[in-house]
Amino acid sequence: MLNSDAILIMGSNMAENHPVAFQWVMEAKEKGSTVIHVDPRFNRTSAVANMWVPLRAGSDIIFLGALIRHVLENELFFREYVLHYTNAPVIIQNDFGDTEDLEGVFSGWNSEKKSYDPASWMYEGAAQDGKKSSAPKASESEGGHTQHGAAAMPDLSKYKTDPTLQHPRCVFQLLKRHFARYTSEMVERYCGVSEESFLRVADVYCKASGPEKTGGICYAVGWTQHSSGVQIIRCAAILQLLLGNMGRPGGGIMALRGHASIQGSTDIPTLYDSLPGYLSMPKFGEESKTFQNYLAKYKPRTGWWNNYDKYIVSLLKAYYGDAAQPENDFGFHWLPRLTGDHSHQGYWLDMMDGKMDGLFVMGENPAVAGPNSGMERRALAKLKWLVVRDMVDIETSSFWRSAPEVQSGEVRPEDIQTEVFLMPAAGHAEKDGTFTNTQRLLQWHQKAVDAPGDSRSENWFMFHLGNLLREKAKKDPQPKNAGLLALTWNYSTEGPHQEPSAEEILKEVNGYTVADRQLVPGFTALKADGSTACGAWIYAGVFPKAGENRANQRASKDFYGHGWGFAWPSDRRIIYNRASARPDGKPWSERKKLVWWDEAAKKWTGNDVPDFVATKPPDYVPGENAEGDNALAGDKPFILHADGLAWIWVPTGLADGPLPAHYEPFESPVSNPIYPNQQVNPVAQSKTRAGNQYASSPDARFPYVLTTYRLTEHHTAGGMSRTLSHLAELQPEMFCEISVEMAHELTITPGEWVTVVTKRGAIEAHALVTPRVQTLEIEGKLIYQVGLPFHWGYTGLVKGDVGNDLIAISEEPNVRIMESKGLLCNVLRGRRADNVLGVKELLEAQKVAP
Amino acid sequence: MTISAFLTDATVCIGCKACEVACKEWNEVPADGFVWSGLSYDNTQSLGASTWRHVMFLEQPQTAGPQIADTKDPFRWVFLSDVCKHCANAGCLEACPTGSIVRTDIGSVLVQKDVCNGCGYCIVSCPFGVIDRRPVDGRAFKCTFCYDRQKAGLIPACAKACPTQSIQFGNLEELQERGNNRVHELRERGYEDARLYNPLETSVGGVHAMFVILGEPENYNLPPAPEVPTIYLKSAWTSALLSAAIAFVIACVAFAH
């Protein structure tokens, strides 16, 4: 970020939540970079930015779409980059229909199934089933956390382009047409941002791009926690690609993750639909009937993912060791199959319906942090057993005796049959392990002290639990236990508590050759014949040989930090960095050079590890039937895509469209101004049911826009901060932030208690009245916004009402995240207990036209 | 003697309060009360016996400098971490009757907590309102300048924790120069109301913890012209001795008659 000439922070409060990383933004600013912060509230990031633009929560795609339009209309895009490195020149099939023509939906919409058939979004000329296989053609675009939510893998190596970017069906023209009505005037009317401000942002940011300059974008849950979250991020991707900022120093998109190692928890996933290294969990059905079917779906003919089989086989070897052989498809059939929505929201609703017996909750506090947390707490009461692993007695483990609904008498502990086990957990200084941060950087942390009493690490817990289960499985030789028994589970242990060796686990993750147990130097050494094992191909290389734990290295030797930790993949600090050089291999400019082709040495070199086959020359042309990475030319930096191009247009893999389209949040004060006939994202799920109801858009009962956020002083659901006096005293009580005008109109005295109500429930908070929350003029009327932090709960040194009680359970189409930014609420003066009647009226009242 | 100093720069502070917490963690300072003040994000409110770094959150209309918020009534939010000033002439030190408060070999002002008997006189002698008595414990406490860390070759905990180097630590002369340069640079960049707070021309004689601020010192509860109370001794004692003499004369007159 120190290299950025402009930094756009949107959907993020970076200084607040990533203060240590933010030092680089401050340094960039001191060097002359312009920091732009677009956010409904003026918070700690805005205070130190160069520009703050207040924006209506939920209107991000209008704003970003207008930026895209600005770039296109004013021809500010980085032409050569766009032409060679993106799919802008690619021509799309002629049966594609845009939202412009189909009243807010794309072609392929099936209103019964509520999903899209993506066939019409495909490149013209790309074969639908390029490989001869029995792979089924699913007709649903499924999305998901991995690369491949698509139907049978189409062959994207075959497509037609128009290098003049004029063809009416080339991506570039389709893009232009799609965003034509996302004007600065729309931004003023529906985002609450004056045209002048918008144009200033556009001007500054666009000027900070091109061969000599780069701009970076940072985002966080201000973007992701929306019913169109993925598409908001897609807007940023399109913008950065048009401006030529991807794969270049100071460019890129920084996805600021929610806490210390959440990047690691998607890499070695705790996500239900992925396997380590973003491989796909098999779905029940045709695709997983045979291993060949599975590979046909997920292993494309071209691009780096052609190595998919090497990675999945090596993973299976790591899981099952000698029990994984070619004859039994390496144990592929022991992997679980997805049968539906097993996301947090998915199974929690199943829990609510009494379909779950038990749950392990580890390092999470859904009673406070879950959406519609009141409903989540009620769902917990339907379990037979609940195991909570944490360092303190959090709200999730004490829901049955101290939740607000228990305190009010609405729910009685005697009626709750759930048996709750609270297992004490060790903190990060009490165990070995790694963190993987937003920069994909693995850093090892060492155990400094013994955990007190019975507190144990996750490794210890899972390892010994696994041993106990395997013991039981040995006595119960059913087919379903075969996989459990086949697992390699023989880590060495040390110490009085028999702590499994974290280093051994990291080595297993790195990978090794099976015959001699030699560690592999990187993922290029992995094979599909069962001779290698690897816990996560993207991490291969972190422990390349005995004694060399690169995650534990702390000797930074250059500007990019090589020698300090290990950034996957292969310690490439900026991925897709081939794009920092021209098609001919020379840097775009001296100022922004990163990697380049060394003609003498015949390899790629530079200031970073090249994210490219080192010996592939820039002028390489693939042969007719080349496969894998060999099918990609020497000027195609985006090697994980089957076409080697960056995708301005997403032909396959997203559930809700090849391009972002603006839809309003589930609860909005306005109708969708861009597509009046399609209010919300058609593929997003509202999960409407008793206890999870929505206001209408707009709704006179709930006239204010609600958004949630974090504070620096607290950490997520507060289990680690509201229990420590030094943090608890910094922000002891729940509060909301409202504008001066709103306080005046509702006669709210600064500091007094108010009750914030949504269709899901009511909570109380102090009213912090401040001009940092602006009243916005939307479509001629004044919109008040209410901001709420979400850190408080009913246990700990400092307590308060649970903000997430107000949020609904909803699912974004691709990753199933809930919408917590951009809801509707009402605000009543006084405490919750004093407003019981008023709240009841609001929740039961019929919808009234505003 | 090299004099240790702080230069705390409001223009790069992001208000994260890592300094408050790091200080408390290192020095084992107890909690100072769970009170929601309603004053912006500042629930700490002031320095005291159990708060040695205090981050201030100034919400104010903006009357000078580059505008961030493109609103009708421009405003700004400025953060600053306050700390004991470690005055060149320290009121608390002069006032202390047990000799508990001393000047160290790094130029800091240190309360020796094994000597302090909690008489409370330092509290009314500090022109910055820094030092205070801790309830139950009974002794007076304030920032130690992490004397133990410095003697071990480390920098103070707050400076170590500060992610943006708003809290700079070094030797006094060097930081004075850096502070002046920073103010000069800020003014050139359009921050017309940037200034360095270091009351050299008062009887305090300058402080070892200086601040780069935007706006008036009063806005940060920094006294515009602090004085070390020893300057009041002469006039007070003169008045006292004179009054005593007169009182004795009256007594003599009373008994002589």
Added chain:
Amino acid sequence: MTSSANPGARKASEERLDEIRKAAADAALPLRNAPVSHPQIRGKESYYGLPVLKAPVWTWEVALYFFIGGVSGMSAALAFAAQLFGGEAALIRAALFVALTGAVLCPILLIADLGRPSRFLNMLRVFKVQSPMSMGAWILVAFSGCVFVALVAFELTQRGYAIPLVIGIRWAAEASGALTGLFLAAYTGVLIGATANPVWSHNRKAIPPHFLASAVGGSGAVLELIGFLTPATQLLGFVAAVAETVLGIYFELSRLPVNSPLHRGKSGWAFRIAGTLAGPIALLVRLLSDSASGRRAAAICFLVGALLSRYAWIWAGVASAKDPEALFQIQRKA
């Protein structure tokens, strides 16, 4: 709240708010529509009105100590003056006893006020001229010693040991007792005057005369209550009451913002009542009646006023420390 206050309003919509407003206007009920003032810092304002300085942490023992120290210290001076000018032995003894009582009570009070009473001896680790409290600790020690010796020597001379040595010691002890006693009565004014506290430091030249006037009148009043209704004590009473009156008028007329604790709030009321009792009322009673009961009444008025006055000064210091504007205004003028 609003929903239950207005039984007719059951519609949960914006209209309900309007209805309530209209009903309130019709019923001429005042609505809380005062302009909202959220915390903001303008111009040269302080940081949200929060105090800059710390308030004194001294509790009731210290004000009482000021009072008793003044009375007993001055009492030792009276004893010496009486000795010098041939006052009756009984009075001298009484005065010395009052001084000794103070010498015993004062340390107890001070030790009780300490945060760590067990460490009281640390007061004698150093002797710092620039610290009034350090000086005060030593003065108190010296005073106690001198008065004790003086009283012993005095008693000895009264019981037939009036040899030159004892008499010499008695004179020396009485003289130094008087000297240290006067310091004791006077230094407490310097103690609070030479601080950062605005109302104290601003009045540092007026406080010592105030404290000493209380000491003179107080020690005289105690002797009167013991039974010494002599012309000497009458004169002391008059002069002290006049001094208190003059000082009271002086403080009342000074309307600088820094002095507002002397006119407003708890400290202001205490200050005025104290000043009135010890000043005009004591004076009036003494003028109107020179009977025994009248003089005793005047003595009591004075003592009560003087005691209350010490508390008023402490409370004024507390109030002053909490007022950032007062501090800034003094410094901006400087």
